Amino acid sequence: MRAKVIDRAEVLKIVDLLRKDYEVLAPFCGRGRDTFFDIVTDENRDQIQIHVPNPYYPPKRFVLPHIERLLKIEQHDHTLRVEPTYDEEPRAIFGIRSCDVAGIYHLDRFYLGGKFRDIYYEKRRKNLFLVNMVCTDPELDIDEECFCVCADTGPAARDHFDLQLMDLGAEFMVVAGSARGEALLAHPLFKNGTAEHLEKRRRILEEARGHFKKANSWFAATIRYMTQDRILEKTWEEVGHRCLECGGCTYVCPACTCFSVTDRQVGPGEIERIRLWDSCALGGFTRMAGGFNPRRAVHDRRNRRFFRKLAHYFIQRELSMACVGCGRCVAVCHGDVGMPSVVEMIRRATAANEKHEPVTNA
Amino acid sequence: MNPSPTPNVFLPKIAILDRVDSEIDDVKTFYWHFKDPADQEAFRVFRPGQFAQVSIFGVGEFPASLPPSPTENEYFFTIRQVGSVTAALHQLKPGAVFGVRGPYGNGFPMEEYYGRNLVFVAGGIGLIPLRSCIVYALHFRKKYKKIQIFYGSRVPKDLLYLETLRKWQKTEGFECHLTVDRSTEGWNGPVGVVGSLFKKPGVSVPVENTVAFVCGPPIMFRFVIRDLKTMGFEDVNIVSTLERYMKCGVGKCGHCCIGVAYVCVDGPVFTYAQIQKLGEEI
Ligand SMILES: Cc1cc2nc3c(=O)[nH]c(=O)nc-3n(C[C@H](O)[C@H](O)[C@H](O)COP(=O)(O)OP(=O)(O)OC[C@H]3O[C@@H](n4cnc5c(N)ncnc54)[C@H](O)[C@@H]3O)c2cc1C
Ligand code: SF4
Ligand code: SF4
Ligand code: FES
Numbered sequence: 001m002r003a004k005v006i007d008r009a010e011v012l013k014i015v016d017l018l019r020k021d022y023e024v025l026a027p028f029c030g031r032g033r034d035t036f037f038d039i040v041t042d043e044n045r046d047q048i049q050i051h052v053p054n055p056y057y058p059p060k061r062f063v064l065p066h067i068e069r070l071l072k073i074e075q076h077d078h079t080l081r082v083e084p085t086y087d088e089e090p091r092a093i094f095g096i097r098s099c100d101v102a103g104i105y106h107l108d109r110f111y112l113g114g115k116f117r118d119i120y121y122e123k124r125r126k127n128l129f130l131v132n133m134v135c136t137d138p139e140l141d142i143d144e145e146c147f148c149v150c151a152d153t154g155p156a157a158r159d160h161f162d163l164q165l166m167d168l169g170a171e172f173m174v175v176a177g178s179a180r181g182e183a184l185l186a187h188p189l190f191k192n193g194t195a196e197h198l199e200k201r202r203r204i205l206e207e208a209r210g211h212f213k214k215a216n217s218w219f220a221a222t223i224r225y226m227t228q229d230r231i232l233e234k235t236w237e238e239v240g241h242r243c244l245e246c247g248g249c250t251y252v253c254p255a256c257t258c259f260s261v262t263d264r265q266v267g268p269g270e271i272e273r274i275r276l277w278d279s280c281a282l283g284g285f286t287r288m289a290g291g292f293n294p295r296r297a298v299h300d301r302r303n304r305r306f307f308r309k310l311a312h313y314f315i316q317r318e319l320s321m322a323c324v325g326c327g328r329c330v331a332v333c334h335g336d337v338g339m340p341s342v343v344e345m346i347r348r349a350t351a352a353n354e355k356h357e358p359v360t361n362a
Numbered sequence: 363m364n365p366s367p368t369p370n371v372f373l374p375k376i377a378i379l380d381r382v383d384s385e386i387d388d389v390k391t392f393y394w395h396f397k398d399p400a401d402q403e404a405f406r407v408f409r410p411g412q413f414a415q416v417s418i419f420g421v422g423e424f425p426a427s428l429p430p431s432p433t434e435n436e437y438f439f440t441i442r443q444v445g446s447v448t449a450a451l452h453q454l455k456p457g458a459v460f461g462v463r464g465p466y467g468n469g470f471p472m473e474e475y476y477g478r479n480l481v482f483v484a485g486g487i488g489l490i491p492l493r494s495c496i497v498y499a500l501h502f503r504k505k506y507k508k509i510q511i512f513y514g515s516r517v518p519k520d521l522l523y524l525e526t527l528r529k530w531q532k533t534e535g536f537e538c539h540l541t542v543d544r545s546t547e548g549w550n551g552p553v554g555v556v557g558s559l560f561k562k563p564g565v566s567v568p569v570e571n572t573v574a575f576v577c578g579p580p581i582m583f584r585f586v587i588r589d590l591k592t593m594g595f596e597d598v599n600i601v602s603t604l605e606r607y608m609k610c611g612v613g614k615c616g617h618c619c620i621g622v623a624y625v626c627v628d629g630p631v632f633t634y635a636q637i638q639k640l641g642e643e644i
Contacts, residue, residue, distance in 0.1 A: 070372050073419045080419070080459050084370050115627050116612040119368040258616030261372075261609045263422050271420040273372075278615070285607075285617060304619070313622040 002182055004190035005171045005197055012048060013189055014131065014163070014174075015040055015094050022092035022129055025062060027052045037062075037093065050133065050167070051140035054097045056328055058254040062091055063107060063124045066251075066277055070120065070261070073271040086120065092129035096161075098154035099146075099326040101132050103254025105160040109318045110257050129180060132161035136204055138211040143327055147215035147340055151325030155208045168200050217340040218347050219310070219321065225350045227312035235349040236303045239342055242335035243301075247279035249329035249338065250305065255322040258285075280304045306342055371612045374417040374461025375401040379454050385440060386520050389487065390452060391429075393438040396462070405462075408432055409469030410494035411603060411631045414439075415611045417461030418450040425608045425626070428465060429490045431497035440490045440522070466611040467630050470495050470575070470601060472502075479508040479568045483586050485556055485578025486515055489522045491603050491630075492577050500536065508568055509536035514556030514582075518542050518549040539565065556582060557589040569594040576602045576634075587634060597635035604630050604637070 006014070018024050024040040026048040035055045040048065065087075074081040096104075104125075111121040135141035135148075135155040148154030157164065162181035166173045174190055176182040225231050250256045260278040263271055278285060280301055308314060309322040323339050330338030337345075376397040383391045396402040408414075408428055416439065417423045424447045426439045443452045454460065472495065480499055484492050499506055511530065515521045521540065530538040539559045541552040552562060556578070560567050574595055576586050583602065590600055606618035606625045613627035621640030623629060632640075 075419055080376065082374065082376070082419070082461065084373050111614060114613050116371045116614070117368045118614055119370045120372070122368055257614070259609070260615065260617070261423065263420050265420060273419075273423075275615075278609075278617070280616065307621070308616075308619065311622060 002185060003173055003175045003193055003198075004185050005168070005193040006174055006190050008170055008172065010189055011050065011165070011172055012045065014165075014184075015045065015048065017184065017187060017189070018092045018094065018129065018131070022090045024092045024094055025059070026094040027055060040094070048094070050095065051137040052095070053140060053143055054100070054146075054326065054328075056252050056331065058103065058252060058326070058328065059093050059096050059100050060103060060107065060254045062093060063104060063121055063128060064111075064257075064259075064277075067274055068120065068276075069272050069274050071273040073263075073273065074269055075271060076269045084119075086123045088123050088127055090127040090129070091124075092131060094131045095133040095165075096130050097135055097141075097326070098132060098157035099148045099151070099324040100254050101130060101157040101161050102148075102151070102153035102320070102324040103326070104128075104130070106255045106318060106320055106322060106324065107257065109320075113318070130161045130163070132157050132164040132177075134164065134166040134205070134208070136167050136208045138208075142208070142211045143331070144214055145327030145330040145338075146212060146325065147217050147327055148325040149209060149212045149215050150217040150219060150340075151321070151323055153324045155212075156205055166201060166204070168197060168204065171197070173197055173201050215325075215340075217325070217343045219323075219343060221351070222343045222346045223310050223312060223315070223321065225346055226307060226310050230350055230354070231346055232349055232353060235346055238349075239303075239306075239337050239345060240301075242337045243281065244334050245281050245283065245301075246334065247281045248332040248334075250279035250281055251277055252328035252332050253323075254326055254328075255309070255324050257322075280308070306339075306346075309339070310343075371463070372610070374415070374423075374463045377460055377462045379456050379458045379460065381456050382454075385522055388444075389440060389442045389522065391438050391440045392451065392454070393436055394460075394462070395437060397459070402437075405437065405465065406432060408465035410472055410498045411469035411491055412465040412467045413491075413611070413630065414462050414464030414466065415608075416441075416447075416451065417463075418447050418454075419461060421450040422447040423461075423609075424448060425466075425611060427491040427494070427603075429493040431494045431501060433498055433501040440487070440493075442487055464611065466626055468628065470631050472498055475573050476505045477571075478506065479572040480506050480510070481567055481572055481574040482509075482511045482513075483556060483574060483576045483578075483590075484511075484513045485582035485586075486520065487522060488576075488578030488582070489513055490577075492575055493523060493526075495575060496530075500533075503535060507571070510565075510567065511536070511538040512541075512556055512559045513539070514541040514543065514554075514559070516543045518546050518551075537565070555585060557586050560589060560593065567593060572599060574600045576600060597638065598633050600634035601631060602634065602637070604632060606630075 025037045026040050028038050029035050035052050069085050072083045072085050111118040161177040164175040176185045258278045259275045261275045263273050266272050315321050377394045380393045413425050413427045415423050416426050429440050441448055443449050482492050541559050545553045574590055604625050608626050609615040609617045611626045613624045618625040623640050
C-alpha cells in the first residue's frame, strides 16, 4: 500500500477535495458524549472532529439505512406500477473508525455473498468512499468500551478502506487502500514521507495498542464452547434475565444485518414498500401466524444474538465473527449484557462447569 | 465487485388471478399466471418443495408453498386465511393483480430418490407442499418403487384437495389412505391419528430403501417421527419442511434462522437428521 503525508493544517482539505465528487459525512460533536456523522456543508466544515468518541449511531446506515424505500407502488383502478427506487448518491465517510470499516466489510460479505446479492446495498456500497481515521488519542478516540484489539479490527484497519489517516503530530500519514484512494493521493496536497515518518507511525500505533487496558474479551474460548454446544442453559438464562428487550444492542451494532419489510400508504393509491432494521431481541421477531413463537423465552432470543455472531459455522461463512469490537452494545445495554460481558460470563461459567479432573501421581 | 448486473430479488413480478376455488374452511386455492409471458416461462424451473413470496401491494408479503408440480401446466397457491396479507388475498376476485417472486428454497431432491419407495405422511394443510411431490412422483411413476400416501385431518370436512384424493384412491399403482381424528356424519373411512394408518390391516410400509416425507402441525410431526423411528426408519430417510416467519425469502432479513440455517435458502426441506443438528429447538 502506498503512503504519503499531509500537514496537520491541511487535513480538512481532503474533505474539500472529496466534496467535489461526493456527499461527505464526517463526525461532529453534539452535547455531552454525544457525537454523530453528518453531511459536511460550508457552514459546519470547520467543526469536523478529527479525534472523537465513535458515534453510537453506526455509519452502517450509509449502506443500510435505518429505514429505506425498496419499491414505489402506484395502484389505481386499472393500473399498477411497481418501481424499485435506488440510492446511487456518491458518498464519502471521512473519519470512519477501524471497527466500523471492518463492520462494513462484514456487511459486504453478507449482503453481496451467499446465493442472492442485495442490489440496494450494492448500489450504495459501490458509490461509497471510506476515509478511515486511526484511533490514537487515549482521551478522545479510545473509549473504555472499545475492544477492537480483541476482535482484531483495530485500532488501525489493515484493509478495506480507500484512504487511511493517522495522526503523527505535525503531520498525518495517509495510506491508500484502493485504486480510488491511490488516484486521490496523486494530488499535490500529499507529500512523500520519509523513513522517519514510518518509524513514528509504528511507535504511535504500538502506544495506542497499550491504551486498551480493559479490553480482554476471550473470544476464542467462547467461540469454541458455543460451537461445541457446551454452554449451559443456566448461563443463557442469566443473560436473559438481564436483558430488558429494548433492542438497543442490535440497533447500534455495525455488524447486525436483520431487517423487516413492510408496506405503507403514502397517498391515495400510492404505496411504499420499505425495509427497516429489526432486532432478534424483540419478541415479535420470530412469532408466526397463529401466535406460535419458536423463541418465546427471552434467553432463547439472547442466545440467538450471540450464537449468530460467534458460532464457527457463521465465522466460516463470512470469514469473520459478526462482532467488530466497537463496544457500542456495552455502552447502550441497561443490563450489562453487551458482547464482552457475555463472552466473559460464558467463559467463566463453562470453564467452572468443566473443571479438569485433578492430576494425581500414579 | 461483481461486474454482471445484479437482479433485484426484492422486485415482485406482476401476476393475474384467474380463478379461486374454495377448499375447506378458511382455505382457498388461487390459480394465477404471470402478466409477462417471459416471467411465466422463467418460473417453470421450480421444484417440488420450493416456495414463492406473494405480495398484496399495500398490505404486505408472505411465503407460500407451490402446491403444483412442475409437470403440471398451471400455477396456483393454496392459502389459509390467518392474518392481514392472507386475508387480503382471500378477498381478491379473478382479474385482480398481485405480485409473486421466486421460486425460493431448496425443494425436495426428487431425482435423488429415483429407484426408492416413497411414503408421504401429511396432516392438515401439510398436504399443500407435499401435493407437488406426489403429483411429480406419479408423473414419473416408473422411476419410483412403491408409493404410499397417508393423510389425516381433524374432521372429514378438513380434508384438503378431497376430489384429488378420491381420484388418487381409485387409481391403480399406488396407495392413498385417509383418516380423521373425529368422524362425522357420512364418513365411513378410518378414524384415528395419521400414524394409526401404518398398522391398518393390509398396509405394509417398506422401511428398506424408502424415503418418508412428513408435513403437518408440530404435534402430528412429533408423533409420526416417533412411529417411523419405531418402524426402523433412519433419520436421514425422513424429510420434512420447516416453517418460519419470513420477510425476504433470500437469506438476508434473518427472520427465518434456526440455529445455523437460514430456512429460506438452506431449507425449507431438511432431513430429520439435519433438523436435529441445526443447533436450536424447532
Ligand atoms: C416456506 C413457507 C411456506 C408456506 N406455505 C404456505 C401455504 O402454502 N399455504 C398457507 O396457507 N400458508 C403457508 N405458509 C404460512 C404463511 O406464510 C403464513 O400463514 C402467512 O405469512 C401469514 O401472513 P399474514 O399476513 O396473513 O399474517 P400476519 O397478520 O401478517 O401475521 C403473520 C405474522 O406477522 C406477525 N405479526 C402480525 N401482527 C403482529 C403484531 N401486531 N406484532 C408482532 N408481530 C405481528 C406475526 O409474527 C405473525 O405470525 C408458509 C410459510 C412458509 C414459511
Ligand atoms: S441492549 Fe441489553 S437490554 Fe437491550 S436488548 Fe440488547 S441485551 Fe437486551
Ligand atoms: S456486538 Fe457489540 S461490540 Fe460487537 S460489533 Fe456489535 S455493537 Fe460492537
Ligand atoms: S426469510 Fe429473510 S433470511 Fe430467510
